[in-house]
Amino acid sequence: MPIRRRHGWELPESAATPEHVFLNRRSLLKAAGFVGLASIAGPMAAMAQDAGTGTGTASAPRNPEFTLDRPLTDEQLVTTYNNFYEFGSQKNIWRQAQNLKVSPWTVRFDGLVEQEREVGFDELLKAMPVEERLYRHRCVEAWAMAVPWSGFPLRSLVEFARPLGSAKYLRMETFLDPDQARGQRQFWYPWPYVEGLTMAEATNELAFIATGLYGKPMPPQNGAPLRLAVPWKYGFKSVKSLARFTFTEERPVSFWETVGPGEYGFWANVNPDVPHPRWSQAQERMLGTDEMLATRIYNGYGEWVAGLYAGMEGEALFM
Ligand SMILES: Nc1nc2c(c(=O)[nH]1)N[C@H]1C(S)=C(S)[C@@H](COP(=O)(O)O)O[C@H]1N2
Numbered sequence: 186m187p188i189r190r191r192h193g194w195e196l197p198e199s200a201a202t203p204e205h206v207f208l209n210r211r212s213l214l215k216a217a218g219f220v221g222l223a224s225i226a227g228p229m230a231a232m233a234q235d236a237g238t239g240t241g242t243a244s245a246p247r248n249p250e251f252t253l254d255r256p257l258t259d260e261q262l263v264t265t266y267n268n269f270y271e272f273g274s275q276k277n278i279w280r281q282a283q284n285l286k287v288s289p290w291t292v293r294f295d296g297l298v299e300q301e302r303e304v305g306f307d308e309l310l311k312a313m314p315v316e317e318r319l320y321r322h323r324c325v326e327a328w329a330m331a332v333p334w335s336g337f338p339l340r341s342l343v344e345f346a347r348p349l350g351s352a353k354y355l356r357m358e359t360f361l362d363p364d365q366a367r368g369q370r371q372f373w374y375p376w377p378y379v380e381g382l383t384m385a386e387a388t389n390e391l392a393f394i395a396t397g398l399y400g401k402p403m404p405p406q407n408g409a410p411l412r413l414a415v416p417w418k419y420g421f422k423s424v425k426s427l428a429r430f431t432f433t434e435e436r437p438v439s440f441w442e443t444v445g446p447g448e449y450g451f452w453a454n455v456n457p458d459v460p461h462p463r464w465s466q467a468q469e470r471m472l473g474t475d476e477m478l479a480t481r482i483y484n485g486y487g488e489w490v491a492g493l494y495a496g497m498e499g500e501a502l503f504m
């Protein structure tokens with residue numbers, strides 16, 4: 186590594202941004218400089234979030250099983266400090282993301298399913314049991330947030346898709362449209378963004394498809410109209426703006442695994458004791474605060490998910 190640095194969590198996230206590292210590291214670091222949250226804390230134009238599809242609180246009763254150990258993150262921060270490389274590699278892409286045409290939106294189900302099909306998002310949503318859950322989110326860059334998502338269990342979507350018994354993995358793919366998403370013109374990235382889970386992970390109670398936040402439809406910058414929320418894993422697993430679900434026997438190779446296999450693996454479960462190759466994961470900073478909190482194994486969700494990994498000690502479960 187050409188640049189000597191302290192632990193990632195001692196740096197502003199804009200300088201840590203591990204996902205950049207393979208490209209243009211020097212210029213990005215220079216550009217990022219010490220621009221932290223201050224750069225986005227100014228007055229914001231009101232965002233047109235209410236028009237679009239999605240689910241609001243009215244139709245989404247809160248599931249009391251999912252509580253938080255910390256306050257919710259300020260909505261304005263959650264919707265203006267984003268990671269969405271399709272619209273750029275900086276955190277302030279929320280304006281560009283308004284280009285995303287979220288309605289109409291079609292979702293494709295294919296691979297090892299009884300029947301391949303395409304379904305409109307509105308139709309899919311009507312078939313799903315909608316609820317609200319308070320979840321924490323832990324980015325691999327060591328920033329974190331606490332968010333009220335509305336949506337439905339990924340398990341319900343899996344049932345809807347009717348996979349065959351031979352399916353071992355669920356591969357999830359984001360839209361591909363460089364006209365709407367200028368970041369996708371950066372040909373050196375392996376677009377479209379792909380992520381994957383085992384079937385056991387995908388049908389775990391905690392795996393959630395979010396279609397809204399703070400009782401409003403999902404804003405484009407947060408992954409409208411539907412995105413994954415797997416809070417026991419580093420944030421890059423929570424793929425946004427889903428367009429395709431493929432059931433497969435082969436383990437999917439994700440976007441970040443393709444870009445940086447030595448830093449981003451398939452499992453990516455949160456663990457304070459397994460550092461990223463370039464910084465510690467022992468602590469995290471909640472957006473909107475300067476406070477460093479202790480990171481927890483499986484991001485505090487071990488009760489739900491630790492059993493998924495019993496007997497898998499040989500796997501790189503935490504990168
Ligand atoms: N399609 C897509 N999904 C994505 C990303 C992305 O760049 N593209 N970034 C990931 C990362 S690294 C994080 S931390 C979260 C950020 O979600 P948020 O912007 O809603 O906080 O989205 C994840 N999902």
Ligand SMILES: [Mo]
Pocket residue numbers: 268323324325326419420421
């Ligand atoms: Mo992230």
